[in-house]
Amino acid sequence: MGQISESKRGFAAMNAEQQRQIASQGGKAAHEKGTAHEFTSEEARAAGRKGGEAVSQNREHMAEIGRKGAEARSQGNGGRKSRGAGIQHAKADEQPQQS
Helix, strand or coil, X not given: CCCCCCCCCHHHHCCHHHHHHHHHHHHHHHHHHCCCCCCCHHHHHHHHHHHHHHHHCCHHHHHHHXXXXXXXXXXXXCXXXXXXXXXXXXXXXXXXXXX
């Protein structure tokens, strides 16, 4: 009988950068041709709601998200990742200077 090949072919055989380039070209061509679908705000809202409902059905995943949030909050950053807002904190042994 026939043998099953384990080697990747076509798009799957390309590296991620090559795949991105080809996908980008296809997207640009579809827009130029006028056949690309553009979501209305209502369609985007409905898709987001549907995705959120699907994710929230996975109790294990939601519990993991909750644990990560609680862990981040307990580390003192209020559950949010620091974005380097440029706030500098004084060292514990230094006093702030009075002007």
